[in-house]
Amino acid sequence: MAVLTQVTLPILFVVFLGYLLRKIGRVEESVLSRIQLYVLSPALIFMTMAGSDAMMSLLGKIFLHVLILSVFLYLSAQLLGRMMRGDALERNAMSLAAVFTNSGFYGIPVCMLAFGEQGLAYAAMYVICSSMIQSTAGIYIASEGNRKPLEALAMIFKVPLIYAIVLGKLLAQFDMLPPAPFMEMINMLGRSAVPLGLLLLGMQLERIISDWRLKGITRDSGGVPGAAAPEPSSCGPSLGKLGKSYILEGTTAGMLKIVGGFVFAMIILRFIEFDPVLRKVIILESSMPTAVNAVVYATEFECRPKLVTIAIMTATLASVASVAILLAWLGR
Numbered sequence: 001m002a003v004l005t006q007v008t009l010p011i012l013f014v015v016f017l018g019y020l021l022r023k024i025g026r027v028e029e030s031v032l033s034r035i036q037l038y039v040l041s042p043a044l045i046f047m048t049m050a051g052s053d054a055m056m057s058l059l060g061k062i063f064l065h066v067l068i069l070s071v072f073l074y075l076s077a078q079l080l081g082r083m084m085r086g087d088a089l090e091r092n093a094m095s096l097a098a099v100f101t102n103s104g105f106y107g108i109p110v111c112m113l114a115f116g117e118q119g120l121a122y123a124a125m126y127v128i129c130s131s132m133i134q135s136t137a138g139i140y141i142a143s144e145g146n147r148k149p150l151e152a153l154a155m156i157f158k159v160p161l162i163y164a165i166v167l168g169k170l171l172a173q174f175d176m177l178p179p180a181p182f183m184e185m186i187n188m189l190g191r192s193a194v195p196l197g198l199l200l201l202g203m204q205l206e207r208i209i210s211d212w213r214l215k216g217i218t219r220d221s222g223g224v225p226g227a228a229a230p231e232p233s234s235c236g237p238s239l240g241k242l243g244k245s246y247i248l249e250g251t252t253a254g255m256l257k258i259v260g261g262f263v264f265a266m267i268i269l270r271f272i273e274f275d276p277v278l279r280k281v282i283i284l285e286s287s288m289p290t291a292v293n294a295v296v297y298a299t300e301f302e303c304r305p306k307l308v309t310i311a312i313m314t315a316t317l318a319s320v321a322s323v324a325i326l327l328a329w330l331g332r
Contacts, residue, residue: 011105011106011198011316012316014195014198014199014202015198015199015201015202015205015316016202017199017202018198018199018200018201018202018203018205018206019202019203019205019206020202021199021202021203022202022203022206022207023206023210027203029200029203029204029207029299030299032196032199032200032203033200033295033296033299033300034300035196036193036196036197036200036293036296037159037161037293037296037297037300038159038160039189040189040190040192040193040196041161041164041193041197041293041296042160042161042163042164043164043186043187043189043190043192043193044104044189044190044191044193044194045128045131045135045161045164045165045168045190046164046165046167046168046186046190047168047183047186047187047190048124048127048128048131048168048190049128049164049165049167049168049169049172050168050169050171050172050177050183051172058125059125059128059129061272061274062125062126062129062278062282063129063132064272065129065265065268065269065272065282065286066126066129066130066132066133067133068264068268069261069264069265069268069286070099070133070137072260072264073095073098073099073256073257073260073261073264074095074098074099074137074141076098076256076260077091077094077095077097077098077099077253077256078091078094078095080094080252080253080256081094081095081249084245084248084249084252086245086249088144089303089304090249090304090307092141092142092144092303092304093249093253093298093303093304093305093307093308093311094249094250094252094253094256094307094311095141095253096138096141096142096294096297096298096303096308097250097253097254097256097257097290097294097307097308097311097312097315098253098256098257098260098290098311099133099134099137099138099141100134100138100257100290100291100293100294100297101130101257101261101285101286101288101289101290101291102288102289102290102291102292102316103123103126103127103130103285103288103291104127104130104131104194104291105194105197105198105291105292106288106289106316106319107123107126107127107284107285107288108120108123108124108127110284110288110323110327111123111281111284111285114280114284114327114330115277115280115281118277119277119280119281122277122278122281122282123281123285126281126282126285128165130285131161131165132165134161134291134293134297135159135161135162135164135165136162138293138294138297139159139161139297139301141303142297142298142300142301142303143301143303197292197293197296198292200292200295200296201292201295201309201312201313201316204295204299204305204306204309204312205309205313207306207309246304246306246307246310247310249307249310250306250307250308250309250310250311250313250314251310251311251314253290253307253308253311253314254289254290254310254311254312254313254314254315254318255314255315255318257288257289257290257311257315258287258288258289258315258318258319258322261286261287261288262283262286262287262326264286265282265283265286265287266283269282269283280330283326283330284323284326284327284330287322287323287326288319288323289312289315289316289318289319290308290311290312290315290316291312292312294308294311294312295308295309295312
């Protein structure tokens with residue numbers, strides 16, 4: 001009950017505020033998503049890297065786990081996408097939803113509540129490793145469907161997340177961090193990434209619901225804000241066959257993130273050993289729902305953001321039960 005009232009419900013409350021912001025305030029999310037991607041998220045990652053005193057060997061082991069897990073989830077999403085006859089963009093959107101884990105916005109509060117300060121420290125280390133994957137492979141996955149492979153690879157270096165990781169660690173290592181007032185300002189920007197990310201999720205959910213009500217979701221519009229969609233067929237339901245396909249693909253990706261993340265994590269942990277508390281943190285973090293930032297990447301690179309949002313919605317709602325079950329199973 002503590003996890004539900006102290007973590008899950010507050011998160012869902014902020015998501016609902018984002019829904020109301022677009023529903024009533026008519027605020028578009030495209031500008032906010034760019035602020036999140038190019039300013040707030042890099043600030044959060046920079047502060048996490050700069051404040052980490054973790055041993056590189058332990059970080060390396062956690063990174064290896066996250067890398068192997070991401071490969072398994074990516075391949076599983078691609079396979080499921082092909083089985084559902086999705087196009088390249090839809091398969092990449094499913095992969096994006098399966099690989100991006102909400103290790104920070106959701107995972108850190110849960111781990112802190114369950115395992116105290118030690119759990120918080122280990123969760124922060126997991127976030128660092130997860131951010132490295134998301135800010136490199138994630139950008140490639142999101143942009144590859146609309147670009148040639150080399151162009152998609154180049155997009156990694158056009159987004160400041162990768163530079164925030166490198167600069168944060170290097171400047172801390174050589175004791176060259178900016179003066180305290182600048183660090184405090186960067187920290188304030190980074191802290192803003194958490195609530196804005198949840199607001200963006202709520203705004204994307206409102207867009208999906210509005211489109212369902214008016215014209216349904218189609219592959220032609222690609223979930224791109226402002227894109228035109230064909231008129232719904234008069235001889236079929238308003239949602240349409242293709243809209244149902246989006247729901248099926250998004251739901252599958254969301255459940256793959258939670259169930260597949262847990263199953264693959266348990267397999268990997270048979271070969272990579274960690275201390276008991278860290279092992280529990282890794283199991284929890286690996287089983288977290290799809291990260292809110294997946295919507296930001298999908299929107300920025302036009303990679304079926306509506307499909308990704310359905311995956312996030314499915315996984316986040318399912319996590320209300322799955323997190324409680326996992327904590328009971330882990331013997332918190």
